[in-house]
Amino acid sequence: MSCERIVPDPAPVDENGIVDLSSWNSERDNPIYLQKGLNFYWEKLLIEPKSVSPIGLRIESNCVFDLENPSTTSTCDGYQLTPETQGIFDGSISGSFVETPHIWGSVEGRELGYGLYRIRIKSNGEKIAFYNNNWVGNSSFRFWIKEGNRLVLLYSIGNPTRHKETSVEIAMGLYAVHDFQPGISEIYIEVANYNYKYGYLTNQIWLSSPNRAIGSLRQYSTAEAVIFGLILMSAVIHIFQYGFRKKLKSALWFGIFCFILAIRVALVARFPQILFPDNNWYNTWRTCKKSFLRNQLA
Numbered sequence: 001m002s003c004e005r006i007v008p009d010p011a012p013v014d015e016n017g018i019v020d021l022s023s024w025n026s027e028r029d030n031p032i033y034l035q036k037g038l039n040f041y042w043e044k045l046l047i048e049p050k051s052v053s054p055i056g057l058r059i060e061s062n063c064v065f066d067l068e069n070p071s072t073t074s075t076c077d078g079y080q081l082t083p084e085t086q087g088i089f090d091g092s093i094s095g096s097f098v099e100t101p102h103i104w105g106s107v108e109g110r111e112l113g114y115g116l117y118r119i120r121i122k123s124n125g126e127k128i129a130f131y132n133n134n135w136v137g138n139s140s141f142r143f144w145i146k147e148g149n150r151l152v153l154l155y156s157i158g159n160p161t162r163h164k165e166t167s168v169e170i171a172m173g174l175y176a177v178h179d180f181q182p183g184i185s186e187i188y189i190e191v192a193n194y195n196y197k198y199g200y201l202t203n204q205i206w207l208s209s210p211n212r213a214i215g216s217l218r219q220y221s222t223a224e225a226v227i228f229g230l231i232l233m234s235a236v237i238h239i240f241q242y243g244f245r246k247k248l249k250s251a252l253w254f255g256i257f258c259f260i261l262a263i264r265v266a267l268v269a270r271f272p273q274i275l276f277p278d279n280n281w282y283n284t285w286r287t288c289k290k291s292f293l294r295n296q297l298a
Contacts, residue, residue, distance in 0.1 A: 008206050011038040017097060018120045018184065022205075026128050031208035031216070034119060038201070039095035040102065041088060041116040045160065046151070047079045048143060051099050063153035065145075076153070088116070089146070104199040113200055114160055114167075114192035125182040129213035130154070131175045132204040139196060140168055143176055144188040151188075154178055160192030167192045175217065177210050224269035228262055235259040 008031040014020045017037045024032065047065075063076035067089070078155035087093035095118065096120055105111040130143065140158025155176035193199030206213070238255030242248055 008208075010035040011037070011207065014122075020124050021121060021123045021126070021128075026126055026207070026209035031206050033207070034100060034205045036099050037119055038077055038098050038100065038102070039118040040098045040114050040201075041093065041095040041118070042104075043162075044084055044088060044093070044095075044116045045082050045114060045192075046085050046088075046116065046188055047076065047143075047190075048082050049166070051163070064162065065151040067149040067151055088118070098201075100201050100205075101250065102201045104193075111152045111197065112164075112194050113199065114162060114190070115199070116190040117187075117191070117201055119187040119189075120183050120184055121180070121187060123180040123182065125180055127177060127210060128178045128207055129175065129177045129189075129210040131206055131208075131213045131217060132202065139191060139193040139199065141192070142190040143174065144190070145178055146186040146188065147181055158192075160190045161244060162192075164194035169192055174205065175213065177213075220253070221269065221271075226263060226269075228265045228269065228271070231258050231265060234261040235262060 009219075011019045011021070011032040011034055012024065013036045017039075019034070019037045063079070065076065065081065082095055095116075098117075102117075104113070141156070142153060142160060143155040144153055146152075155174055157174070159166075161167045181248065189201065191199065191201060191272045206216070208216070235255045235258035238251040238258065242252040242255065245251070
């Protein structure tokens, strides 16, 4: 595994605001990131629960809507398209062009709430991975692709809704792979934020081949694992030292501090998510949010 730091290039955008990947090769060329060509719809979402749940509902990535008849062919149990979805698709509801990183407060004057991003991508037909290391700590999002009459959920983190009481926020990174058809496809990203100091869409959504994306994520995890190990080792050494020298209180307190810091590094690097991917991270994140992680992740 190479230790060389990869710096992505901005994704090319044509005069119509379409991300043009027709001359970009995911295996050969440098990774790119989404910066321009985004439409933002404030307080708009694509789907909503059919009934309100007190803790929100979470959908996994097996959700598909047939847009010709979404009410009878949806595999998204418990969900339906919102009334404004068709207007967003046909252009009768317009959004505003934005660039990432897009801070909500700088545009809408409000940091908390929900919104929708649309990115049109032109491809010759290629399997592309979308990924980043960490999403904003107290946000949740859903990552969709629309091709023809199909709306397919590629990835979800938590559960973005219109209300704080039913939204679920989880600290996770993005990794989604799609085999694009030749032509223009549309990416939609639903985002909700009710707890973090500001809502935004990061500029760290990278595009590359699946193999290169996995390599980049492993490089990130390896670096974080080394930091975690060094801090944890320091904690053990100082606490062990206090066991032999009871008067050395400073060693005990420094060891405890290092132990807490090591836990924070592990949570920020998503080690529990990586090691135990099938666990319920909603409760884990709620616990972390009330502790020293609050308003620290980004």
